[in-house]
Amino acid sequence: MKELEMLQTDISKVIVGKDKEVELLAISLLFNGHILMESVPGTGKTMLAKTFSKIMNGKFSRIQFTPDVLPSDVTGIQFFNPQRQEFELRPGPIMANIVLADEINRATPRTQSSLLEVMEEGQVTIDGHTLPVHDPFMVIATQNPVDSQQGTFSLPIAQMDRFFIKLSMDYPSLDEEREIIHIARGEKKSSELELIFTPSVLEEMRNRVKAVRMNEEVELYLIQIVRRTREHPSIELGVSPRGTLALMKAAQGKAFLNNRSFVVPNDIKEMVPYVLGHRIYLTTEASLTKTSEQVLQEVVESIPVPVEAGV
Structure with missing residues (x-):
């Protein structure tokens, strides 16, 4: 886009x-x-x-x-x-x-x-x-x-x-931190910002992202990931239906940014840590040895990826 x-x-x-x-x-x-x-x-x-x-x-x-x-x-x-x-x-x-x-x-x-x-x-x-x-x-x-x-x-x-x-x-990389120093010393000037998100442009993009399709196999894949968080032995509290909708929207947004009119399983997998990581609560025992990201990785790997995806 x-x-x-x-x-x-x-x-x-x-x-x-x-x-x-x-x-x-x-x-x-x-x-x-x-x-x-x-x-x-x-x-x-x-x-x-x-x-x-x-x-x-x-x-x-x-x-x-x-x-x-x-x-x-x-x-x-x-x-x-x-x-x-x-x-x-x-x-x-x-x-x-x-x-x-x-x-x-x-x-x-x-x-x-x-x-x-x-x-x-x-x-x-x-x-x-x-x-x-x-x-x-x-x-x-x-x-x-x-x-x-x-x-x-x-x-x-x-x-x-x-x-x-x-x-x-995270902290910047070595090269990124050097660039920050150069900008601060005035050796590299940042350009003027361009105002690009007028209300009409934003409304158009929102209408287009809502039209991004998700076929039945990919939809089922997304739902299975969410439901598995409610059954996983390391998770005390799984993802709510609000989280299901959030993951669907995030996957649509990811596909839209990649100039696709349909969601693929990889869109869902990439957004899982950012959308679901703060929505699950581990059991006391699991939290001593695992992070939410690790448990979500286990959840994603336990769900078969649809072979036919997209259109």
Whole structure:
């Protein structure tokens, strides 16, 4: 897809070595999917979110989560205006196109729950008033895996299930880090960004990605993978039907990015770690020796791949 290729090229002018992350962001954008990024500080999460927002010509907002942040600090409040002698609605930072929920696991469970409605239904309720959020709308949340114990609150299952994709941003390679230094020293200038995602272009792409076909064999393959997560002895809690739909959409998006009008099994296999990894919960015994990625690999390898796939 020409526009998505331009997106990747455009972001690479500012962000070095994040091609996979950009691809996953583009897939999420097609479905208004939310992303959970897990990485140590300083790996470019904020810059990536800001750049993505600029390319869409959308409104960007950042919420820095700490234990003292209240739900109203996220959604907004209704306050009394003494001059007008009436209550007025003041929407919060959640009313944007790209919302960076920085260090989301530092917020209390009460504040985390303020995102549940908006992430699922695309609307915010403030003191009985319901406001639709902007379209497109994406929450890009971050959490630091190193700070997993002290001063943090684990995201509840319902919250995790609302994230379309979870990804980890690794450290750059040696060559990529050298390029970052050259840009910082002014030896290599980044080009101007091009605004390519107008509402009409995005709407056209969304209509086209919904038309990406999945034949019965491939559809059954996807469902069998999901159902096996509910039966695997190492998994205590498997993937929900919401996860099934997310995997289907992600596979459609992957096929669309590869200029195909149909999904193949490899599209599904490539998206499984990103879409299902945060939706399964291992048993206590299994978590001592395995990771979610390893267990999902076992699940995928246990399902026969359809021979005839595609058209």
